[in-house]
Amino acid sequence: MAQQHLDPTDPAADVATGESLAAYLRAQATEFLRALRLHRETGGAHQANGTEESVDAAQLLRRSARRISGNLHTFRPLLDPDWSEEMRPELAWLSGTLGLEHAYEARLERLLLALHRLSGATVLPAQAVDAALAAAPLPAGGPGGATATQERGNLTVGAAKAGALLERQLTLARTRAHSTALQALGSSRFHAVADKVAVLASEVPLTLTAPTTDLRPPAAAAEERLTAAIGALPLVTAGHPYNAEALVHGLSPDPSPHPQDGPWHQVRLLLRLHRYAQEVLHGGNSPVDVRLLSAGQALNRHRDASEAAAAAAQAARTPRIAPATAYALGVLHADQRHEVEAARFAFQQAWQKQTVNAP
Amino acid sequence: MAQQHLDPTDPAADVATGESLAAYLRAQATEFLRALRLHRETGGAHQANGTEESVDAAQLLRRSARRISGNLHTFRPLLDPDWSEEMRPELAWLSGTLGLEHAYEARLERLLLALHRLSGATVLPAQAVDAALAAAPLPAGGPGGATATQERGNLTVGAAKAGALLERQLTLARTRAHSTALQALGSSRFHAVADKVAVLASEVPLTLTAPTTDLRPPAAAAEERLTAAIGALPLVTAGHPYNAEALVHGLSPDPSPHPQDGPWHQVRLLLRLHRYAQEVLHGGNSPVDVRLLSAGQALNRHRDASEAAAAAAQAARTPRIAPATAYALGVLHADQRHEVEAARFAFQQAWQKQTVNAP
Numbered sequence: 001m002a003q004q005h006l007d008p009t010d011p012a013a014d015v016a017t018g019e020s021l022a023a024y025l026r027a028q029a030t031e032f033l034r035a036l037r038l039h040r041e042t043g044g045a046h047q048a049n050g051t052e053e054s055v056d057a058a059q060l061l062r063r064s065a066r067r068i069s070g071n072l073h074t075f076r077p078l079l080d081p082d083w084s085e086e087m088r089p090e091l092a093w094l095s096g097t098l099g100l101e102h103a104y105e106a107r108l109e110r111l112l113l114a115l116h117r118l119s120g121a122t123v124l125p126a127q128a129v130d131a132a133l134a135a136a137p138l139p140a141g142g143p144g145g146a147t148a149t150q151e152r153g154n155l156t157v158g159a160a161k162a163g164a165l166l167e168r169q170l171t172l173a174r175t176r177a178h179s180t181a182l183q184a185l186g187s188s189r190f191h192a193v194a195d196k197v198a199v200l201a202s203e204v205p206l207t208l209t210a211p212t213t214d215l216r217p218p219a220a221a222a223e224e225r226l227t228a229a230i231g232a233l234p235l236v237t238a239g240h241p242y243n244a245e246a247l248v249h250g251l252s253p254d255p256s257p258h259p260q261d262g263p264w265h266q267v268r269l270l271l272r273l274h275r276y277a278q279e280v281l282h283g284g285n286s287p288v289d290v291r292l293l294s295a296g297q298a299l300n301r302h303r304d305a306s307e308a309a310a311a312a313a314q315a316a317r318t319p320r321i322a323p324a325t326a327y328a329l330g331v332l333h334a335d336q337r338h339e340v341e342a343a344r345f346a347f348q349q350a351w352q353k354q355t356v357n358a359p
Numbered sequence: 360m361a362q363q364h365l366d367p368t369d370p371a372a373d374v375a376t377g378e379s380l381a382a383y384l385r386a387q388a389t390e391f392l393r394a395l396r397l398h399r400e401t402g403g404a405h406q407a408n409g410t411e412e413s414v415d416a417a418q419l420l421r422r423s424a425r426r427i428s429g430n431l432h433t434f435r436p437l438l439d440p441d442w443s444e445e446m447r448p449e450l451a452w453l454s455g456t457l458g459l460e461h462a463y464e465a466r467l468e469r470l471l472l473a474l475h476r477l478s479g480a481t482v483l484p485a486q487a488v489d490a491a492l493a494a495a496p497l498p499a500g501g502p503g504g505a506t507a508t509q510e511r512g513n514l515t516v517g518a519a520k521a522g523a524l525l526e527r528q529l530t531l532a533r534t535r536a537h538s539t540a541l542q543a544l545g546s547s548r549f550h551a552v553a554d555k556v557a558v559l560a561s562e563v564p565l566t567l568t569a570p571t572t573d574l575r576p577p578a579a580a581a582e583e584r585l586t587a588a589i590g591a592l593p594l595v596t597a598g599h600p601y602n603a604e605a606l607v608h609g610l611s612p613d614p615s616p617h618p619q620d621g622p623w624h625q626v627r628l629l630l631r632l633h634r635y636a637q638e639v640l641h642g643g644n645s646p647v648d649v650r651l652l653s654a655g656q657a658l659n660r661h662r663d664a665s666e667a668a669a670a671a672a673q674a675a676r677t678p679r680i681a682p683a684t685a686y687a688l689g690v691l692h693a694d695q696r697h698e699v700e701a702a703r704f705a706f707q708q709a710w711q712k713q714t715v716n717a718p
Binding site for chain 1: 474476477478479515517518600601603606607608609610611675680681682683684685686687688689690691692693694697698700701704705
């Protein structure tokens with residue numbers, strides 16, 4: 001009989017219901033509490049510069065928070081609406097607050113790697129950056145008459161100084177984000193969230209009919225929202241290499257992030273919601289969907305490059321920087337916008353494969 | 360019998376010999392003299408700012424000079440070596456001198472179009488450029504405290520000022536090139552070349568055996584040199600979109616043009632020699648080889664973008680420019696280096712098609 005229940009040709013077999021949702025949410029809540037304990041044990045007490053373990057713990061906290069929050073949204077008809085509506089913004093706040101430190105760290109790493117790549121085969125030497133910082137700043141509009149060689153030298157120093165400027169700005173932002181995250185984790189607001197998650201670990205507030213409700217319709221609706229959003233993306237353009245679309249507003253006065261990036265960021269979120277809903281439906285038994293994974297990775301890369309490009313543009317607005325520094329930041333900005341375009345191409349390729357090969 | 364001679368299955372039919380080469384060179388020499396007459400009639404007498412017709416005449420002069428010079432090289436065993444060796448450098452000098460004015464004009468147009476595109480949908484207004492020029496230059500390292508909006512404003516003015524700077528520098532270069540070209544056309548050196556071309560129009564100095572020598576072996580050798588040079592290009596990388604190879608030295612201290620561009624420029628020249636040799640072999644009867652044409656166009660685009668990127672980098676070395684101008688030039692440089700990469704991809708695509716579809 002158990003065998004029969006696993007028959008894949010039986011349409012009633014393995015139908016996930018509200019019971020599956022409850023089990024998933026309890027498991028994620030337990031993961032959340034475990035990450036919280038890990039965080040408290042490994043570095044939550046420090047005021048700044050948490051250890052690597054505490055950063056990992058923060059990532060694990062976010063991981064569960066995102067999954068709980070996402071599925072509260074996708075399967076909201078099955079859950080107590082008051083509880084759900086109170087819980088979701090709190091989880092979103094927590095996830096956002098805890099994510100900033102890592103985001104600034106990754107952004108700086110991405111930008112320094114790009115500067116390194118753009119400076120040719122030699123490694124961007126930390127010493128050169130330090131030297132550029134230590135040296136008296138070059139007069140930005142100093143007297144002319146410099147030889148071409150000296151000017152070329154300035155451009156290289158420009159890359160080093162751009163790196164130093166970004167390092168200063170993004171390290172400061174990261175340190176602030178770290179403090180904010182620590183404050184958040186010590187706040188009464190966080191304790192209220194943690195208490196609710198602790199309750200969720202044993203008791204999921206399902207509606208009366210939820211335990212036997214089929215999860216497939218709300219999961220299908222999440223997939224439809226994703227498909228519709230992807231349908232609205234300029235995929236024909238994105239699939240044409242070197243379409244030069246991502247840099248179209250590279251020098252426009254529009255504030256960053258570029259408005260054209262918005263729909264892609266939105267698809268990234270919808271793709272994540274779809275993935276989380278699939279986790280609920282299939283539990284730990286679902287095979288990894290490689291295409292969905294590579295599409296998601298392309299959208300992560302898109303987001304990272306978009307934000308890195310904005311950071312380079314922002315740094316170029318720092319008062320009193322030397323022209324050589326500004327030039328290097330301009331090259332860096334354009335390079336990251338091309339990364340944005342490359343990520344769109346990669347997404348288009350991944351998604352096209354999925355459509356063609358799907359049964 | 361005439362019909363039989365045109366039989367395409369007859370291997371002896373339509374074999375081009377030294378006679379065909381002589382006919383081709385006479386025809387090109389006649390074209391050269393016609394262009395020279397056109398030039399003298401339409402604007403050669405003006406000291407500067409030649410009319411459009413005189414620019415066209417200069418292009419026609421170059422067109423014949425390149426074809427004569429290229430085929431003297433490819434078919435040199437069939438021609439009097441002393442005469443050949445004396446003639447070729449003179450034609451190369453003439454072609455180079457006459458090409459500069461047009462090159463600077465096209466480079467400026469390419470860069471202004473790119474700035475326009477990078478500034479978003481609105482046209483780069485000539486008024487804005489004029490206003491930026493007329494306005495007192497912004498202090499490059501002025502006191503801080505500017506708001507984000509003001510700084511963003513500076514970046515847009517940055518694009519306009521970058522455009523104005525490039526316009527000033529490239530217009531000056533173009534004017535100088537125009538004067539140099541006029542001086543060259545009035546020089547005794549040019550008169551000596553023109554006299555030799557006039558002789559060539561009626562009498563081609565073939566070797567004794569040349570009239571019956573098969574042209575196919577030297578033409579095949581030219582094609583082999585092209586194929587070998589293409590074989591040495593990094594085409595696997597170029598065929599992988601967004602490989603980020605062209606900007607690898609975007610901030611390196613190496614003098615421009617980028618050393619990595621050299622082999623591509625060389626292929627561009629070899630492709631031209633191959634095309635000219637085919638003209639000799641097939642006369643006016645050869646069908647246009649679309650793939651060869653599109654490969655050549657991709658290499659022209661590669662050369663143009665490479666030189667435009669270098670001009671943007673060069674302009675960024677101008678002393679006393681504002682950081683916003685330098686930033687815009689950095690974005691522009693990177694944009695043109697991506698055009699270089701796009702052109703390599705286009706070449707790879709065109710060439711691959713040729714290899715696959717060739718009989």
